[in-house]
Amino acid sequence: MANRQGDIIIYGGTSAGIMAAVQAVRMGRKAIVIEPTNRIGGLSTGGLGDTDSGEKSVIGGLSREFYERLGRKYGQSEAVWLFEPKMALEVFHDYVREYAIEVVNGERLDRGSGKGVVKEGDRITSIRMESGLTFEGRMFIDASYEGDLMAGAGIRYTTGREPNSLYGERLNGIQTEQATKNQLPTGIDPYWTPGDPASGLLPHVNANAGGSDGDGDSKIQAYCYRMCLTDRPDNRVAVEKPEGYDEKEYELLFRSIEAGQTRFFKLAMLPNRKTDSNNDFGFSTDYIGRNYGYPEGDYAARERIGKEHEIYQKGLVWTIQNHPRVPEEIREYYRPWGLPRDEFLENGHWSPQLYIRESRRMLGVSVMTEKHVRHEEKVEAPIGMGSYAMDSHNVQRHLDANGYVTNEGDVQMLSVKPYSISYHTIVPKAEECANLLVPVCLSASHIAYGSIRMEPVFMVLGQSAATAAVQAIEAECSVQRVDLAKLTEQLLKDRQVLTQ
Template identity: 30%
Template sequence: MRTTLNVVLALLIVFATGALGAPPDQADVVIYGGTPGGLAAALGAAREGASVVLIEPTPRVGGLVTSGLSHTDFHSLESLTGAFLEFSRRVEAHYAKEYGPESQHVRDCWRGVFAEPKVNLAVFEAMLAEQPSITVLRSTVLVGPTLSDKRHVESLKLRGAGGDEFAIHGKVFIDATYEGDLMAAAGVPWSAGREGRGEFGESLAPEEPDGQLQAYNFRFIMTNDPANRVTPVAPAGYRREDFVGIIPVLETGKIKKVFDYPRECLFKAQTPPLPNAKYDINDVSQGLVRLSLPGKNLGWPTGDAATRAAVFAEHVRDQVGLLYFLQNDDAVPAKFRDEAREWGWCKDEFTETGGLPPQLYVREARRMRGQYVFKQQDSMHTPGDARAVLHEDAIAMGDYGNNCHGTLHEGPRFGGKHTGEFYNPVPPYQIPYGVLLPSEMTNLLVPVAASSTHVGFCALRLEPIWMSLGQAAGHAAGVAAKSGIAVQKVDVPALQRKLHSRGSSTIYVSDVLPGHPQFEAVQWWGTAGGLHGLASTPVTSRGIRGKKLHGQYSEAAPGHAAELDCVLDAELAGKWREIAISQNLSADALPAADGKTTRGRFISAAFEATNNGR
């Protein structure tokens, strides 16, 4: 098995570099980290006409989206835009082609956001392969950057799978790792742990700063289909005594099942299931027994390969060991043991790693301290408004909110309690360009370990948002490389227009989605402030989100529609004229509020006028 795997990996490296493993020595844009954010960055830069080298330290691109996180984290489908929307539509098309457009598989993938890891991987690989200017280097790790001074990266020294070291020069670099490894090696300021409440005035922050870090766990892909089930075996280092403490917890009656959703279980088998009767397994939020292990991951952000391998192994011992104990130990009550035995790994997933995901779910590691620090207040309501605080320099948006699975565990492993946990409902929020930018480094962008506080990062750390940030970083990098300018000097309004033309939103608009004929105009207008003030703050936090569809998924956020067919009243027309003038538009180019002019007509006229003025 090992020999076969090595041959496959060698072939992948040859294919990726295009010349018997010989990598290019330079590119316009060099990206370290093949996470979804990194893939979106590569696609964005390539579409700007840049030559791109995408470097992934493991054999598999796609980060957690191809390593188990298959129930995508968002709240409403209306929040999905840009690179992630393109990806999810391709996933849905894959299932339609493979099984038929009316198949159960298409229904189960729910517009492409619930998919098997092997399908996610195939779609990502296809998207990369369509761009001839992208070279992908797998199993290639960073040795260190070479700097011309503390403000400019010249090249990256890398080590390939065979142990050979080489360098790649670039004009612009992007750190798309979950850990921020490149930016830290380049000397960019960063933080890990939690800020104290007083530093940024965040109510969700602890009173005093500390080194606590959001917990990690695996996102197992499992099935109870006997035809595709592989029975788990005891992990290396398994010790029965580590797990007997769960027996008293099971005897309390508070745990109803081993696998269930969303509560009173040990393993959260997220529903609806993925296509082909597979389940994305996750930690039970606020549960009596947790998969996430706060405190066990503290060495990961700054750790070398050996340290991270030890953290990885500890999580395998604990989480696979718990499953093995439940399936095999005679002390486990029969009803739980029998149920647990119905589940196993999938024969056709992660075959190179024995059915286990190849990556640990690194929810949080380093965070850059850059030009703008995203914090709790950035996802809070504008006073009196349904919308969050306005960022006219936004390059992405999200609708998830601040979400932390805990940073410390008190009491016994089984039956104790996580602390530092929060799930904060907020309105959809904008993300400014400054979160991608170091304060000084002129040719580096950081879309994943983005500039934020711990609390703020807990609203950014979702793969659709990371893909939006990566897409923006890729386009910005392509522009900077072509123009020879610092990334801080990129024209943000022009960058926004590029993103809008690619169907990427910079503000949440529930009724004007990508593909709508006025999408670009409405995005431009909303990002200028034109859609703020149309609806007031909901009375209760439940009113922030639409009607629940299932689990965490909801209908569109209320109060966030443009309502283009509504007649423009005089009061709103006055406000909009002021905004138009602030955008350097002549009032003569704007239609009057004559009782017939609609919001849509006004926005179209303003958008046409600004385009004519370029």
């Protein structure tokens, strides 16, 4: 197939990817966005309408502009932080149209042949899709949630949780004592036949935590879909029992109810009687322990994992609305809610975007850690700020010291002051690649990434990555040798907030 050429090739039409493209065009360069699906905007258009904003004053540049544009969609003069998925999609399509951005949908990087990323020395020259379509560019940005371009380029990365000892952290690794939020009721028997270990453990319950608190492991914090629901009868589509429903997946739910749990996901309200229903409580929408194979999985494995999460969550909604083991007062509370008829029309009104809270994380020029988030170490060369809690969702279920089922891994360190994010965390080591930037799967420890991994921050970093890419083209230098003073000057000119 014919090659396509641009100054900057952006893999991933996430919020970060679209903002990177807008910035490149504003600076006079041609950007091409490659989106493996048929929907741009990532989680921002995929149901995450209750923005994890943290301190809003440090959200600047195009990220702030995005929320201001949403405000205008709703007839308001200021930024809006609660919004419907379809409205966010409108804003991103407005950007694409206004800046004549070339977006190529439905093209996935060729990960299987070994020919997906072509390099000459330390520079990527082209990337090849499964279809054979090839994109040539001077600079490349991996704005995907998975980091496939980064991995294909031979950049070192990590997954899972580092031990606390690696970076001198406190909240990384296994966390049993910290896991007090979104916890199951106490005293839940873990065996199919209560009291009988020979009957086997309930689904996805481990015999132990796999180590001591602070020990590292390869496990991944839980994923889910951010469910957009509505209770408006004229716009509601009932959630039916999904094909593939397995009642055994909900035995722990029934026992949680028997132990006192009465709520199972949030009904955080968005405009027009819609919700962003995220994980909340001990048994909820997170499919804990069922995503470990996602970061390194091939496309078929990832699709299977995504479908399993969809079946689980639709099954959860159907169960708490209909199952006779669920008390009538709980069924009555959740029964009015269904899928909005006017959202996700191309996917049966269900979000196509799995909430990939964490996948690969680059090992770049420097690594953001808990110490940087806590202001215990200085951040060099800031390109934006974060401020959200250091937030890890639960990672696994296991037996506690008393032999009952417990959740492990939930950390919510809420007292986070705004902190700067270093340019050195979005660039790989010089010997690995000279013309790639990674604003989403950036270089951060698991627990620091838990604060950084928010959509407003990804948009900030996408814009900053594109700014650096354009300046590297103009200076004919590597991304590692960009003039940081000049970069700072441009970012401030473009309303980025770098320090506080």
